[in-house]
Amino acid sequence: MAAKQILLITGGNTGLGYEAVKALMQSSTPYEILMGSRSVDKGEQAVAKLKQEVPQSPSTTTVVQADISSDSSIEKLVDTIKSKFAKLDILINNAGASFDGEIQSGRMSIREAWNSSWDTNVAGTQVLTTSVMPLLFASSNPRLMFMTSGTSSLIETEELEKMPIARLNAAPGAGWPKADLVNPVTCYRSTKTGLNMLFREWVKILRNDHVKVWAISPGFLATNLAGVGAEQLRKMGAQDPSIGGNFIKDVVEGKHDRDVGKIIRSTMVQPY
Structure with a gap:
């Protein structure tokens, strides 16, 4: 039996991350999956739910405490992986946050929400990626993935007809203040556009090395990321999160190697 590949996915206990772990557990390829979660509980x-849903799997899933907004949490995580495995084969930077709704509700100030968003979606991702790089270099076939968004494309901000992106690009009525939006995304999509540049920098940095790098745009999925609610998102055309989970698994297992170094959707390269 082949040795298990060591895989770390941040934000793996819920939403898209959970579905990715589930898809990997259903694969015939054996993985040692490190499910990063801010809360170990x-x-x-x-994990207990996954073991019920996938009772027989060649993979093993264990929880690791991973708060990418905390340097000490990242340091402990890296030390744990180094001491137990001495390498990391796959890093999936999935942890992310959206605080636009918190601004709209008044629970956070604009500055608080934007700083928190950039800290989690970009800065924390950069700290973790840099910290685990020696472990990725110790792998014979390392893979590095950044979870971006279909809302992050600059050129597609001009799309006013094709749904669902056209809904996000539609201009509100004249006057100030503007009416509250059903799904506010200004902060979130800005951080994901920033993440795209971070991804491109890693493509450049690792161009002459053996680490394969992608940014994955999983599609419009009915998760609770934006606090809108899965059912409301489904009414807006969102797909089941399992579709995104299986897409991530396909990237892990080499089905999108032809598009290494690019931002990819399941059926195309996402325009910048």
Whole structure:
């Protein structure tokens, strides 16, 4: 039996991350899946649920505490992986946050929400990626993935007809203040556009090395990321999160190697 590949996915206990772990557990390829979760208890609950949903799997899933907004959490995580495995084959930078709704509701100020968003979606991702790089270099076939968004494309901000992006690009009525939006995304999509540049920098940095790098745009999925609610998102055309989970698994297992170094959707390269 082939040795298990060591895989770390941040934000793996819920939403898209959970579905990615589930898809990997259903694969015939064996993985040692490190489910990164800010809360170990919530991670353990997710693993228990996964074991019920996928009772027979060649893979092993364990929880690791991973708060990418905390340098000490990242340091402990890297030390754990180094001491137990001495390498990391796959890093999936999935952890992300959206605080636009918190601004709209008044629970956070604009500055608080924007700083928190950039800290999680970009800065924390950069700190973790840099910290685990020696472990990725210790792998014979390392893969590095950044979870971006279909809302992050600059050129597609001009799309006013094709749904669902046209809905996000539609201009509100004249006057100030503007009416509250059903799904506010200004902060979130800005950070994901920033993440795209971070991804491109890693493509450049690793061009002469053996680390394969992608940014994955999983599609419009009915998760609770934006706080809108899965059912409301489904009414807006969102797909089941399992579709995104299986897409991530396909990238892990080499089905999108032809598009290494690019931002990819399941059926195309996403325009910048």
